Amino acid sequence: MRTPASTVPTTDLAADLAKVVGGEVRFDAAHRAMWAADASNYRKVPIGLVRPRDEADVEATLQVCREHGVPVLPRGAGTSIGGQAVGTAVILDFTRYMNKVLELDPEARTARVQPGVICDQLRDAAAPHGLTFGPDPSTHNRCTIGGMIGNNACGSHSVAWGKTVDNTERIELITYRGERFDTADPTGDIPRRLADLHARVGERVRETYPDLTRRVSGYNLDQLPHDFAKALVGAEGTLGVITAATMKLVESPPVRALAVLGFPDAYVAADNVMVVRELQPLTIEGMDSGLIAALRAHNPVETASRALPDGGGWLYVETGGATREEAEAKAHAAVKAMRPYGLVDALVVSDPARMRALWRIREDGAGIVTRDVDGGEAWPGWEDAAVPPERFGAYLREFDKVLERHGRRGIYYGHFGDGCLHVRIDFDLMTRAGIANFRAFMEDAADTVVRHGGSLSGEHGDGRARSELLPRMFPPDIIAAFEEFKGIFDPDDRMNPGCIVRSVRMDQDLRVFVGMPGLKGEQHLAFQHDRGDFGRALRRCLGVGRCVTPHGGVMCPSYRATGEEKNSTRGRARLLYEMATGDVITGGFADDAVADALDLCLSCKGCKTDCPVGVDMAAYKTEFLARRYAGKIxxxxxxxxxxxxxxxxxxxxxxxxxxxxxxxxxxxxxxxxxxxxxxxxxxxxxxxxxxxxxxxxxxxxxxxxxxxxxxxxxxxxxxxxxxxxxxxxxxxxxxxxxxxxxxxxxxxxxxxxxxxxxxxxxxxxxxxxxxxxxxxxxxxxxxxxxxxxxxxxxxxxxxxxxxxxxxxxxxxxxxxxxxxxxxxxxxxxxxxxxxxxxxxxxxxxxxxxxxxxxxxxxxxxxxxxxxxxxxxxxxxxxxxxxxxxxxxxxxxxxxxxxxxxxxxxxxxxxxxxxxxxxxxxxxxxxxxxxxxxxxxxxxxxxxxxx
Known part of the structure; x- marks a missing residue:
């Protein structure tokens, strides 16, 4: 059961786009293969890819797509875990050209940026002024501001600085029909219709929306009618194309310290986050011992985890101050406050290098836990639900019972201070019975989080993974309001259709099931870490994108030299996966597009350690070359x-x-x-x-x-x-x-x-x-x-x-x-x-x-x-x-x-x-x-x- 490559006639569309777009138009098989997945479980082959150079290119692209009646999907770094960054659409990629910080006003503490600006790029620009951009997902060195707005991204500092919605002041957007909407100058039909919608549903929104800081699911109808910019955050590209945004900046403490608190288990750590919250730290992050075991199994030569204090569950509590002494004093205060609450051991660190090493464990969690200690595969899907933090310990215990009921195992970590849990679960996504179990688990888990007053998504958005479950969280009249809100901006339903409203099924287009690699011929390497199966090895890349970062570590040198996705570990892994699938890349080991991408792989093995999923592209290249040239010159x-x-x-x-x-x-x-x-x-x-x-x-x-x-x-x-x-x-x-x-x-x-x-x-x-x-x-x-x-x-x-x-x-x-x-x-x-x-x-x-x-x-x-x-x-x-x-x-x-x-x-x-x-x-x-x-x-x- 495979999803066929797009049947949309692309020749005329690509030609028409090439006539009017000054940027890049890429409709070749290699680009469509590389953009067929994000960091989620889902796979949809796009119609093609456009990299606009400016707003005029965006307008021209939308006009041509309207003429051809095809959907459009704006996309950031492609690290979305909910599946909202894949679809049979023309994908707009802003990372190549529309990636500038346009203005930075230190006095107003704002920055106007293009959608392709990387989070760390904005933070670096703000740093000389003692400022930073508050939200910082674990992908902060590659995720884009446009993508963060789309997902309402949060990150580890949300207890101090909130979500992206709390840090967005203005959005400039173009709808599918070509209408410009600037939230700083809300004129025209759109704001009138939004005000009317609020007049009819505002009271019901106040009654039905859960009261918690990490509510990311659904549209932000609670921001109407006063703040149109915030209302657009978290829309997952379903309303229009953002061409610029003005973001709020916050003061960044000159010095930081990190208290790592060890507890008997993650339950005890979760039970007591409110004690730490009262101290107003910058972060309260949590990890389970399963993550550390998976890390050590994946990377035996790593040393950072040895610095962790004793325990079976940990809290990271970051503090800030004007001096190292002040930051350390706050960190030690957190240690002291937690001693009566089951604290086993603690560590306070203020050396930046040691802090970075410890933080990397937490930030690489999304990739590390995609493999169990024994090499078993684990997947997102139920990825980031959130509950009020005072109920987090109780939710965690009940969540483990849900796992047990469905015969599943999960390794978790997350933003414990905000009641947000990240988890990878050993779903069977290869068989019909396994997918039925996946659906049953998702429905049960959704009901559990709603009982605890929570949100299906606390950070990563609804996408293809959770949009279908929204009626379990919101009543029918609010779901109808979501559809009306979407229709105000996109009455043709051509902007990223299938997400949030009129959703696709959550068990549809699962990439492992619909695109199962089927490799023939002799296997040359053992692939012992993938249970002896090269095809299984090709499923390792989950798209977290640590290989598309500009600096730090070893991978991926050819990507950093060229900036081309095909020269990243992720790009090559996608091409190999699609080659094995055979839908888009049809030439097998003789395919020149795959060979071209692997040609600039240095076989440096940097990805083997730096990639949190442990993709070993040097080994994949060896296997590819062995099969490509078998019996040939x-x-x-x-x-x-x-x-x-x-x-x-x-x-x-x-x-x-x-x-x-x-x-x-x-x-x-x-x-x-x-x-x-x-x-x-x-x-x-x-x-x-x-x-x-x-x-x-x-x-x-x-x-x-x-x-x-x-x-x-x-x-x-x-x-x-x-x-x-x-x-x-x-x-x-x-x-x-x-x-x-x-x-x-x-x-x-x-x-x-x-x-x-x-x-x-x-x-x-x-x-x-x-x-x-x-x-x-x-x-x-x-x-x-x-x-x-x-x-x-x-x-x-x-x-x-x-x-x-x-x-x-x-x-x-x-x-x-x-x-x-x-x-x-x-x-x-x-x-x-x-x-x-x-x-x-x-x-x-x-x-x-x-x-x-x-x-x-x-x-x-x-x-x-x-x-x-x-x-x-x-x-x-x-x-x-x-x-x-x-x-x-x-x-x-x-x-x-x-x-x-x-x-x-x-x-x-x-x-x-x-x-x-x-x-x-x-x-x-x-x-x-x-x-x-x-x-x-x-x-x-x-x-x-x-």
Whole structure:
């Protein structure tokens, strides 16, 4: 049972739009596929996409759509969880062009913005004036103001600053019929009809609307007749298209502190939120232990959750003040106030970095809990109901009984101070019986929240998920008033039809059921975290959009370089999902649109950790390439760089003088150009210099050590290009009392073959290498890696290639980073280290994803290294990516975002530490200073240099 691609004749429509729209008109299959879903359970293939440049484009689009009789759907960042951002309509995307802060008046504390302005963009603009925009959903670094108005978004600071409706002063809107409506100058037929509606239903609205701060369901008829702007908030794009809005700004405390309060369980935390509310904090957020368990299962290398105080449920209470002392005093007051109410443990933090780490746990909750601890899938739907906060504990207990009655499990968190619960539930959305259970649960849950005086939606809106349930919350005359309100603005019912009024069924268009991926052919990777199913892996992306943020973390470097959705993790995941579904993307693994999107994936693995849902696009790309090129001729770079260890093995047998000759020839422009053309290498790149002598060819007998044996994994990059790093590592390890041994022959993790989708070859190479080191693994000897990408491949990828091989499992558990070995001896390092050093640190992406950096930080501190770990994301080279033809500009754009400017600005005495060969190569070829490895800095600090 699939929803077919739109049957609306689009050729003439697209052509007519292209004639009059100055922005972008995108009706191709790839764009329709990428915009077929939001962050909800729903999937509807749009007619097409328009990115207007200005109001004139909006007017022109509406006129053409009227002429063709097609619906229109304005959309923000596409992170809506209720399904209000999908539909068979022409989607208006404001994120590309109409995204400016038009005016900011610090004295009036207002800002006039276009609908595509990102929440954090507005907050950053207001910050120099000591102001901020109050509502801040967990998606604040990518959600748009237009989308926030559409959903009446709230966020963690709503106890202090309210919802979006409380912070909206003026809306400028164009209706489907082309009528302009400015709430600052309400003239014409629309305001007259609104006043008439209020005269007839105002009293009933006062009688029937629930009395709580988080009522988001339905239209804001309670704002009539005095505040038309607030009446339009929360309309979910059903009334018209917002072209500009004036938003209220609030004073932002200069300093903040965070009290994290641990309770026996979430019930006790919920029971006592009113005690904290009386202290008037900025936030009162809550989390259940299930979220923390899911976080640790998803990301074993994360460390932030270890800082949480003891407990099974937590409250985050943020306070503000003019000074750190004042903010901390308020936080400690919250701790003191809660001691008589079941408090188990507490933590007060005011350091901004520690606060950000703790906040990220809460903000990533929506993605984290989409997978259970055991890998089971969980979904939104009943996502954000709210009740009066004084009844929150009682509601939570009854809600758990509703889950139990329907045989469901849920992991929750939310805005406990406002009585708003966020939850992901393990619905079965793949079978008819499961969907019937989904409907029955939703109806039961709706009746439960209404009994508690609550709202079906407390933040995310009604959309396709809850509009059908509104008659359970509002009486028939109010539902009729909603329809009349909608008709005043949109009598043709062409603005996002099916939401709020005349709703679609909540069990219709469920994306998993109607668009089930059906993949044929041999699967190459194990996809163990998705129960061995690539199709299941493609359901991971829920559209939360953390990959479409402008900065912070590693993902997604190509999106940040290009701003194109197809180059985001989400965009690629959508394309792969639709490819598997086969409705819109019909070419399967041979489809060029999917291949084009994956071509600029750096396989950096940043999404594996940064994506709260754990999408691993590097693995998806490997699987895609393996199937796309099965039995076919591959790109030249797959044979050159994809097989680099094989070529270097041959070169490694040459005498030093022959290697010198090769290096000289590689610098001859004409010869290098030919070699790069044959190898599919970008002409802008220099061919790296090969070491005259491999590290493994230098005779160096293992010295006995009192701390036991170590096996050094002599990876291709270190052995052939940077053997001095291996020499330094051995010097340090032997000085600590280890006996360092080498494999008797060349070993390789197979990474270059993995990243180019040559999985069978990678499996053979890895199997052969594991057989070589098996005696050491059997003896329990730790294997030490120096190259992060190879170390990560052994730890994380080996079992994906060889899931049934016990040696692969052994190396996954037995491989250690150089820093992890040294971290066991920080006291000795601290005693032996001399002098102090400063360093800028570029973490390798695969280390970020699979290894973590806690050990590195401990070791650098022990060695007296004042380290600034850059939040620079990927260096842009990413193995073979930055060398491949057609990738140079994106590669360098990624490096120029943070890394290269930071290195150029650093003082001459600051070392640049980059353990990854790709990172060092990018820095070298960019003409910056010579980077070093941690082993080389350790040699200096310990005085081991000759």
């Amino acid at each position: 591959r790109p030249a770079s797959h044979y050159s760089m994809g097989a680099l260890p094989r070529w270097m093995h041959l070169v490694g047998k040459l005498p030093a003088r022959a290697v010198d000759t090769l290096n000289r020839l590689a610098q001859v422009p004409a010869l290098a150009a030919v070699a790069k053309k044959i190898g599919g290498i970008a002409q802008e790149r220099k061919i790296p210099t090969i070491a005259r002598e491999r590290f493994t060819r230098r005779p160096r007998p293992a010295r006995p050590g009192h701390r036991g044996r170590l096996l050094l994994w002599a990876d291709t990059f270190t052995d052939h290009f940077d053997p001095a790093i291996a020499e330094a590592a051995v010097d340090v390890l032997e000085s600590l009392g280890y006996s360092v041994e080498l494999p008797p022959k060349q070993v390789c993790c197979g990474l270059t073959w993995i990243s180019t989708g040559q999985v069978r070859t990678a499996r053979k190479v890895l199997s052969r290498s594991l057989a070589t080191i098996k005696p050491w693994l059997d003896a329990g000897v730790p294997v030490v890696g120096l190259e992060p990408s190879c170390t990560a491949a052994l730890r994380a990828d080996a079992t994906e290639l060889l899931p049934a091989d016990p040696v692969a499992k052994a190396v996954s558990g037995g491989i250690r980073t150089f820093a992890e070995i040294l971290a066991e001896h920080v006291d000795e390092l601290r005693e032996r280290a001399s002098g102090s050093r400063k360093a800028l640190v570029q973490l390798h992406c695969h280390q970020h994803a699979d290894l973590g950096s806690e050990a590195d930080r401990k070791v650098m501190a022990a060695l007296g290294i004042d380290a600034e770990v850059l939040d620079s994301g990927c260096c842009g080279l990413a193995g073979n990516f930055g060398f491949e033809k057609g990738h140079y500009e994106v590669s360098m754009a990624a490096a120029e975002r943070v890394l290269l400017p930071a290195v150029r600005a650093a003082a001459p005495d600051v070392e640049v530490l980059a353990d990854g060969f790709s990172c060092r190569t990018q820095l070298r070829q960019a003409g910056t200073r010579e980077p070093v490895h941690l082993a080389q800095l350790a040699v200096q600090a310990l005085g081991l240099g000759g």
